[in-house]
Amino acid sequence: MAAAPIITSRDVHLYYGKHEALKGIDLDFNPQQITALIGPSGSGKSTYLRLLNRMNDLIPNIKITGDIRLYQQDIYASDMDIVQLRKEVGMVFQQPHPFPFSIYDNVVYGLRLAGIKDRAVLDQAVETSLKAAAVWTETKDILHESALALSGGQRQRVCIARVLAVKPAVILLDEPTSALDPISSSKIEQMLVDLKKDYTIIMVTHNLQQAARASDKTAFFLDGQLVELNDTVNFFTAPAKKESEDYISGRFG
Template sequence: MTKILETHDLHVYYGQHEALKGIDLSFEEGGITALIGPSGSSKSTYLRTLNRMNDLIPNVTVTGTIKFRDQNIYAPQTDLVTLRKEIGMVFQQPNPFPFSIYDNVAFGLKLAGEKNHERLDQVVETSLKQAAVWDEVKDHLHESALSLSGGQQQRVCIARVLAVSPQIILLDEPTSALDPISSSQIETTLLKLRTDYTIITVTHNLQQASRISDRTAFFMNGEVIEMDDTKKIFMNPARKETEDYISGRFG
C-alpha cells in the first residue's frame, strides 16, 4: 500500500509548552483512521497540523516533517490554498456559511473561478449525494443552510469539502455536537466515503472508533502510544496504557 501522508518526529509547541512530542505516523491511501485518547492528549492538535490550520494560532511552533505524497507540507514553497483543497477539514461544530445550501456546496468551486452552471449543478448534486443528504435537501437547495438541523448541517459541511475533490478529509470530532441519530447518519456517510477518500477522524467516542475505523491511533500526553488495525487495538492491544483506556480504567 502506498503511504499518502506521513509525519516524522513532529513536535508542536504552544509557546514553551510542548503539545506533541515527536509523532511518527503514516497513513495509507483510503480507509478511515480514528485518533483516540483522553482529553488533552493533543490528538486535535495533531489533526490540525495536517492541513496547517495550526498556523492560525499565534505562538505555535511546529518542527519535524509532514509529507503529503512525498512533499513536505511545511516547506516554504507550499501553497496553503492548494494544500487545503487537497486536505479538507470538517469541524466539531457544524459551520455552514450563512448562505443557501447550494451556495455552501458550490462555494469552493465558484471561488476557484468555475462559472459553468451545469457543471456547478452537477458537482453540488454529486457532493450532496455522496454526503448522503441529497434526498433531504434537494427540494430546497436555495434555502439557507442555517435552517437545517445540526446533523444535516454537518453533512452539508462534508459535501462542501467533497465538492472541491480533496484526497484526504480530516474530521475533528464530527459527531460530538450531534444527537445519536444524526451521529449514526454521519457514520454511515463516512463508511460510504472510505473507499474513495482517505479519512482521518478524531473522536471521543470509542464505540464510534470501533464501528467505523480501519485503523486506530491511541494518543496520550502528546505521544502516540500505539497505532494498529482497529480490531487489534480494541481486542488485543500491545500496550497496557491502551488496554486501560479502552476498558475504561481512565480517560
C-alpha cells in the first residue's frame, strides 16, 4: 500500500463565468510518484493542474468550489499564504522561457525572493539543482551568461532547475515537452523519472507515449470530468472505461 496521499481533492468545480470547466473532480496524488493528466484539449486537465498552486486566482470571473488539500491543509482556506503554497508546489510551464537573466540568476531567483543572500548557499543550490535537472554539464562553464542563449531543451531544464532550487514538495508540469524536439523531450522524461524519488510530480501531457513511459498513474480527463484514474500499466493495457479505450486507441481527441 502506498503512503498517504500528499494532495487530495474532493468535488472540485470551476466556473469561468457561467461555463463549468471542471465538473466535480475527485483526485488524490501519492508522494514519489509521477501522475500524468491526459485528455483532449479543453478537457480541463491544465485548468485542474493550475488549481493546485492557485495559478488561476488572477483570472477574472472565476469561481472555484470544492476542497483541495496539501498535507491535509485546505489550500483555498482564507488564512492560506499563497506565497508559501507556491514554494511547496512548484510549476513548470509549457513554453521553455527562463527569465532574461543569466543561468545562475535564473536558478537562484526563488531563493533570492526568500531573502537568501549567502553566496555559498546559492552556489551550492545552483549546482545541486542544475545537476538534478540534468543540465549541469552543459551549463557549468557558462553560468553567468544569458539563459536565453541555450537551446529549447536546455532552457526547459533550466526552468525545472529554477523550480527545484526552491525545494518544493510537489512539481506541476504543464505540457513540459510539447514545445521541444523528441530528443530533448526524452531527456526531460528521463530526468523526471530520476526526480520522483524526492518529489511528487504531476504532469499534463498530450503525448500518450510519454504518459505511458514516464508515469506511475494516469488520470484521464474528458469534458471537465475525471473519467478514469488508474495505474499507468493498467490504463494503457486494460482501461476500465470505454471512453479511455477509445481515447488511447485514437478514436477521438
